[in-house]
Amino acid sequence: xxxxxxxxxxxxxxxxxxxxxxxxxxxxxxxxxxxxxxxxxxxxxxxxxxxxxxxxxxxxxxxxxxxxxxxxxxxxxxxxxxxxxxxxxxxxxxxxxxxxxxxxxxxxxxxxxxxxxxxxxxxxxxxxxxxxxxxxxxxxxxxxxxxxxxxxxxxxxxxx
Amino acid sequence: xxxxxxxxxxxxxxxxxxxxxxxxxxxxxxxxxxxxxxxxxxxxxxxxxxxxxxxxxxxxxxxxxxxxxxxxxxxxxxxxxxxxxxxxxxxxxxxxxxxxxxxxxxxxxxxxxxxxxxxxxxxxxxxxxxxxxxxxxxxxxxxxxxxxxxxxxxxxxxxxxxxxxxxxxxxxxxxxxxxxxxxxxxxxxxxxxxxxxxxxxxxxxxxxxxxxxxxxxxxxxxxxxxxxxxxxxxxxxxxxxxxxxxxxxxxxxxxxxxxxxxxxxxxxxxxxxxxxxxxxxxxxxxxxxxxxxxxxxxxxxxxxxxxxxxxxxxxxxxxxxxxxxxxxxxxxxxxxxxxxxxxxxxxxxxxxxxxxxxxxxxxxxxxxxxxxxxxxxxxxxxxxxxxxxxxxxxxxxxxxxxxxxxxxxxxxxxxxxxxxxxxxxx
Numbered sequence: 001x002x003x004x005x006x007x008x009x010x011x012x013x014x015x016x017x018x019x020x021x022x023x024x025x026x027x028x029x030x031x032x033x034x035x036x037x038x039x040x041x042x043x044x045x046x047x048x049x050x051x052x053x054x055x056x057x058x059x060x061x062x063x064x065x066x067x068x069x070x071x072x073x074x075x076x077x078x079x080x081x082x083x084x085x086x087x088x089x090x091x092x093x094x095x096x097x098x099x100x101x102x103x104x105x106x107x108x109x110x111x112x113x114x115x116x117x118x119x120x121x122x123x124x125x126x127x128x129x130x131x132x133x134x135x136x137x138x139x140x141x142x143x144x145x146x147x148x149x150x151x152x153x154x155x156x157x158x159x160x
Numbered sequence: 161x162x163x164x165x166x167x168x169x170x171x172x173x174x175x176x177x178x179x180x181x182x183x184x185x186x187x188x189x190x191x192x193x194x195x196x197x198x199x200x201x202x203x204x205x206x207x208x209x210x211x212x213x214x215x216x217x218x219x220x221x222x223x224x225x226x227x228x229x230x231x232x233x234x235x236x237x238x239x240x241x242x243x244x245x246x247x248x249x250x251x252x253x254x255x256x257x258x259x260x261x262x263x264x265x266x267x268x269x270x271x272x273x274x275x276x277x278x279x280x281x282x283x284x285x286x287x288x289x290x291x292x293x294x295x296x297x298x299x300x301x302x303x304x305x306x307x308x309x310x311x312x313x314x315x316x317x318x319x320x321x322x323x324x325x326x327x328x329x330x331x332x333x334x335x336x337x338x339x340x341x342x343x344x345x346x347x348x349x350x351x352x353x354x355x356x357x358x359x360x361x362x363x364x365x366x367x368x369x370x371x372x373x374x375x376x377x378x379x380x381x382x383x384x385x386x387x388x389x390x391x392x393x394x395x396x397x398x399x400x401x402x403x404x405x406x407x408x409x410x411x412x413x414x415x416x417x418x419x420x421x422x423x424x425x426x427x428x429x430x431x432x433x434x435x436x437x438x439x440x441x442x443x444x445x446x447x448x449x450x451x452x453x454x455x456x457x458x459x460x461x462x463x464x465x466x467x468x469x470x471x472x473x474x475x476x477x478x479x480x481x482x483x484x485x486x487x488x489x490x491x492x493x494x495x496x497x498x499x500x501x502x503x504x505x506x507x508x509x510x511x512x513x514x515x516x517x518x519x520x521x522x523x524x525x526x527x528x529x530x531x532x533x534x535x536x537x538x539x540x541x542x543x544x545x546x547x548x549x550x551x552x553x554x555x556x557x558x559x560x561x562x563x564x565x566x567x568x569x570x571x572x573x574x575x576x577x578x579x580x581x582x583x584x585x586x
Binding site (some may be wrong): 053054 | 226
């Protein structure tokens with residue numbers, strides 16, 4: 001069963017939602033970039049087209065595939081919705097009908113000189129709701145002592 | 161360890177050399193051991209149009225564009241059921257090794273080691289132009305071929321004077337093609353075939369990124385290799401006409417040429433060249449590549465690659481070694497340590513001069529001199545070390561090899577080097 005709910009899939013496929021891909025290089029240094037054009041396949045994996053063959057993201061995704069490392073995709077919707085998906089790249093595709101679909105979409109969106117190097121498939125392993133209100137509610141439930149106590153909501157009128 | 165021992169298998173080598181990706185080791189291992197296709201997989205591949213039937217002289221063979229691993233790396237040549245009988249007799253493989261099997265599991269293609277699933281694999285689609293003909297009826301598939309996925313290959317002429325002179329490179333198994341081919345040059349008609357084929361091929365969206373032109377060696381001419389150069393220029397002209405400009409990423413795998421010839425080819429649209437040294441050690445070069453030794457010699461072959469850097473720039477010139485040829489017995493190195501030390505010395509010498517080097521896995525096929533000599537392929541461990549060595553030297557000298565990598569040619573070491581953008585290469 002896919003880890004991705006209908007809400008997350010809709011966000012990933014919403015062109016107005018911001019999507020970022022986080023990877024690490026050979027030294028473990030983070031590399032975070034904005035990407036677009038995500039789709040979720042029937043098997044639950046994320047697919048998106050990487051534009052450049054020599055990009056740091058491409059190398060880092062390949063490193064993750066070869067050496068079994070994690071990457072993360074975070075999607076930010078309007079009105080504060082945010083989900084982080086951690087997973088592993090499972091395939092780089094530059095020949096299949098899916099690749100051709102992405103290639104043609106790039107051409108339609110950006111003109112006949114646009115290009116992609118291929119399509120990355122990422123298998124989600126963990127999903128985390130990163131909306132601040134959700135994280136805040138969880139922390140206050142599990143770690144109430146992390147709050148400051150001068151909050152308005154905690155104030156009660158002094159009894160006389 | 162001598163070259164006659166199989167040595168550790170895939171899992172052991174992967175554990176011993178964790179920096180070399182296991183998928184790259186698997187690619188090498190499929191080249192060493194071969195891949196046989198089950199009837200079930202053949203039927204599914206045929207149903208999904210991944211096999212192009214090529215009939216010639218009453219014999220039907222399959223053309224496959226490529227079979228790719230998850231990372232896009234291609235695996236070794238496939239052998240179908242009807243080829244198996246001749247396969248055993250026509251190839252020398254590592255002692256005791258058995259081929260991988262390509263079968264289907266739940267409707268998908270998988271590579272199996274005996275009965276154990278190893279990796280899912282994916283057929284690359286047959287190019288759309290393969291079943292078309294030129295205006296004079298030439299099958300376009302006879303004019304150009306995919307090799308591999310993003311590279312459109314054209315064999316400029318099908319003969320090699322080294323074979324005719326009985327001085328073929330000892331590992332070369334192309335005798336059938338390279339003796340029967342014509343040596344009277346391209347005609348207007350044959351160039352028109354190339355023009356029409358390239359024009360048709362380019363209609364396929366998102367497919368081609370580079371051209372590869374190759375031929376046998378032809379040392380004839382006022383200046384040696386002038387005839388070979390002129391034929392390349394004719395074909396480059398036909399490609400230019402089809403593309404509509406000289407900006408078509410023409411890559412040439414040819415003989416060692418003079419600097420003036422490299423310049424002529426650059427002016428005609430070539431951007432990257434590969435004069436292959438094949439074997440670094442001088443005595444072994446003379447022994448294993450007697451044609452190259454006679455028609456120019458090792459010094460000329462090396463200087464030609466170095467001269468080419470002046471014309472094409474660093475990262476656009478690649479030599480090649482046939483990995484394992486230097487272990488041929490009784491005249492070659494006795495240990496893989498000595499063999500690797502020699503080869504990597506040569507690779508570093510060239511890298512210091514701006515030339516990068518790739519390697520091919522030695523195949524000992526029936527029509528080669530090596531087959532008659534009873535030579536055997538090197539071990540997987542040798543190739544793991546060679547892959548790492550070549551990649552390390554490229555990183556040390558920051559030389560890119562993008563024109564010759566996993567989807568534009570497919571050598572194990574250059575396929576590994578694709579990870580080094582942009583941190584470790586220019």
